[in-house]
Amino acid sequence: MAKIPESTIDEVLSKADIESVVGKYVSFTKKTGQNLFGLCPFHSEKTPSFSVNSQKGLYRCFGCGKGGNSIGFIMEIEKMSFPEAVKYLGDQYGVHVEWGEDDSKGASDLKERKKRVMNILTDAAGYYYKALNSNAGKAARDYAAKRQLSQKTLVSFGIGYAPDGFDNLYKFLKQKGYNDADLKDSGLFTVARNGNLIDLFRGRLIVPIFDAFGKIIAFGGRNLGAELPKYVNSPDSLVYKKKNHLYALNFAKQAKSKQLIIVEGYMDAIAMHQAGITNTVAALGTAFTDSQLQLASKYAEEVVFFFDSDNAGKNAALRASQMMLSYLRRMTGIKIRIRIAAVPNGKDPDEYIKNDGVEAFKAVVKSAKDVNDYLFSRAYDDNYDADSGLDQTKFQEDIITYGSWLYDPIKREKMAAQAAQYLGARSETIVSAMERAENDDISKKFTQDQRDIEREQNKEIEQRQQTSKTAAPKADIVTRDEMELFVRAVRIGPSLADAKRIARTDVLRKNDFGGENIKEVITFFLEHFDASKGVSEALLVNKLSEVLFNGMPAEKFYMAMCDKVPMESTPEAEIDMYKKTLYEVRGKKCSKELLKLQGRLNKEEDPAKKQELIANIEKLDKYYQLLQQKSEEL
Numbered sequence: 164m165a166k167i168p169e170s171t172i173d174e175v176l177s178k179a180d181i182e183s184v185v186g187k188y189v190s191f192t193k194k195t196g197q198n199l200f201g202l203c204p205f206h207s208e209k210t211p212s213f214s215v216n217s218q219k220g221l222y223r224c225f226g227c228g229k230g231g232n233s234i235g236f237i238m239e240i241e242k243m244s245f246p247e248a249v250k251y252l253g254d255q256y257g258v259h260v261e262w263g264e265d266d267s268k269g270a271s272d273l274k275e276r277k278k279r280v281m282n283i284l285t286d287a288a289g290y291y292y293k294a295l296n297s298n299a300g301k302a303a304r305d306y307a308a309k310r311q312l313s314q315k316t317l318v319s320f321g322i323g324y325a326p327d328g329f330d331n332l333y334k335f336l337k338q339k340g341y342n343d344a345d346l347k348d349s350g351l352f353t354v355a356r357n358g359n360l361i362d363l364f365r366g367r368l369i370v371p372i373f374d375a376f377g378k379i380i381a382f383g384g385r386n387l388g389a390e391l392p393k394y395v396n397s398p399d400s401l402v403y404k405k406k407n408h409l410y411a412l413n414f415a416k417q418a419k420s421k422q423l424i425i426v427e428g429y430m431d432a433i434a435m436h437q438a439g440i441t442n443t444v445a446a447l448g449t450a451f452t453d454s455q456l457q458l459a460s461k462y463a464e465e466v467v468f469f470f471d472s473d474n475a476g477k478n479a480a481l482r483a484s485q486m487m488l489s490y491l492r493r494m495t496g497i498k499i500r501i502r503i504a505a506v507p508n509g510k511d512p513d514e515y516i517k518n519d520g521v522e523a524f525k526a527v528v529k530s531a532k533d534v535n536d537y538l539f540s541r542a543y544d545d546n547y548d549a550d551s552g553l554d555q556t557k558f559q560e561d562i563i564t565y566g567s568w569l570y571d572p573i574k575r576e577k578m579a580a581q582a583a584q585y586l587g588a589r590s591e592t593i594v595s596a597m598e599r600a601e602n603d604d605i606s607k608k609f610t611q612d613q614r615d616i617e618r619e620q621n622k623e624i625e626q627r628q629q630t631s632k633t634a635a636p637k638a639d640i641v642t643r644d645e646m647e648l649f650v651r652a653v654r655i656g657p658s659l660a661d662a663k664r665i666a667r668t669d670v671l672r673k674n675d676f677g678g679e680n681i682k683e684v685i686t687f688f689l690e691h692f693d694a695s696k697g698v699s700e701a702l703l704v705n706k707l708s709e710v711l712f713n714g715m716p717a718e719k720f721y722m723a724m725c726d727k728v729p730m731e732s733t734p735e736a737e738i739d740m741y742k743k744t745l746y747e748v749r750g751k752k753c754s755k756e757l758l759k760l761q762g763r764l765n766k767e768e769d770p771a772k773k774q775e776l777i778a779n780i781e782k783l784d785k786y787y788q789l790l791q792q793k794s795e796e797l
């Protein structure tokens with residue numbers, strides 16, 4: 164974990180209020196006490212069990228158990244590391260975040276490795292670019308000319324050529340001083356059976372793949388002829404996860420359009436940019452992913468998809484529609500309009516622009532259908548045959564399936580009403596069938612989500628065990644009483660520092676607790692105890708997020724306990740309950756100690772030591788009586 168000063172973290176947590184941070188992903192539909200409720204973005208559900216408490220600065224889901232502060236929320240939902248999430252929120256809420264040196268060796272090693280890989284990729288791009296303009300690059304230049312790629316396009320997209328041969332790039336990069344391990348990390352090579360590294364791209368036109376900020380993170384290679392495979396692409400690597408990126412987004416975001424056009428391949432995207440349709444991006448795998456939609460939603464209010472008109476393209480369109488609708492059902496706070504376009508006569512966008520011109524293409528974009536209308540047409544067209552007419556059974560099946568994907572009741576009703584005309588059924592009946600299908604789907608997904616969440620949590624637990632500072636066995640042990648005491652101490656907040664209400668001896672201490680981890684948290688809590696307002700729970704949760712309690716992520720254990728410890732009716736009663744709990748915890752410790760001493764006394768033979776033990780027992784017993792008495796007086 165990187166060293167970001169705690170004051171910065173505290174500032175980010177206080178400025179990035181949980182309601183607005185979460186509100187970008189979740190819309191709240193209900194308010195109960197201090198809690199706002201909405202549908203959980205982390206698991207499938209029909210009624211809201213996800214809550215946000217602005218006063219505490221925490222979120223929590225009663226369905227799947229996820230919970231934490233705004234930094235934790237961003238880590239979960241944006242799949243960011245801790246420092247990345249702090250920086251991300253800092254940028255949005257005007258807090259300057261310094262990236263400190265990494266304090267764990269593993270993290271800084273990884274950072275260094277990533278840096279070296281980025282350097283390799285940049286050097287490789289330079290090599291390919293030069294090769295395109297060398298003698299060897301003639302075939303590639305001819306191919307680019309055949310595809311009508313202009314010189315300007317070749318330059319601005321950094322297009323290059325990987326010459327034929329097995330080790331051209333390898334030799335070039337070795338000469339630059341890179342070692343085999345780093346070259347392997349770059350994803351630019353495959354490993355031969357004898358262990359040698361072989362250039363992945365050979366005899367191909369090379370397209371560098373940039374991230375949203377214009378850094379090269381991978382490459383795509385297009386064959387110059389008809390041989391297969393047509394495309395070879397970088398595999399996922401240390402710096403590249405293809406499902407998280409959109410090709411040409413670094414250029415498209417400069418168009419400052421509220422619309423992003425999404426095409427299937429990078430060659431299409433390049434052609435569209437050249438034709439002046441500069442708000443185009445391309446998906447980087449066979450399937451469009453939810454991370455890509457999330458990324459798109461940061462730059463646009465509307466996405467227009469072009470899928471190939473062959474069967475594979477049609478299937479991809481259905482898959483993407485289902486995925487996007489299911490994603491938007493969860494992320495109720497993300498508003499993005501989804502439209503699906505079809506180029507006439509089954510051409511691809513590139514071809515169509517070349518033959519029919521940019522204006523005709525813009526008209527196609529304009530006529531793109533909203534996803535619900537597209538799905539209706541699909542259900543109809545896929546099951547209609549000129550000879551036998553509409554296959555009603557299949558049409559009905561498809562309509563119910565597609566309708567169950569629509570989470571917007573108005574769109575669903577509209578689809579049902581349209582379908583009712585063809586099916587001779589009442590639209591209400593169709594809507595209920597869609598709802599049933601939706602419920603089945605949600606309960607199926609719920610089980611799967613639960614499994615995913617469990618798996619994630621196990622990974623998290625393992626990680627915390629590894630980075631744990633204390634190697635003591637059972638360092639994570641916390642009893643129910645101890646946890647209640649801690650929760651109550653946090654709850655009474657400033658009063659804890661008010662000597663008139665709580666005597667110094669009645670302020671909890673590190674040694675009231677047994678386990679190392681809880682001791683560490685208590686130390687943190689007491690050190691940060693600010694006389695005027697107490698430590699913020701969001702910051703406390705930040706500390707808890709480093710350790711385990713009873714084998715569970717500590718912040719989850721803590722938040723679950725907050726719900727379980729009953730609230731008292733007045734602040735005075737809260738203070739009394741705090742004290743009662745404290746006396747109970749101390750009393751239990753006392754009686755355990757007494758038992759131990761008694762055991763020793765029974766075995767002790769030396770009269771002097773016996774006397775000493777008796778004195779100790781008497782002292783402890785007196786203290787125990789005092790605790791009991793104080794507790795009764797409350």
Ligand SMILES: [Zn+2]
Nearest residue numbers: 203206224227
């Ligand atoms: Zn949940």
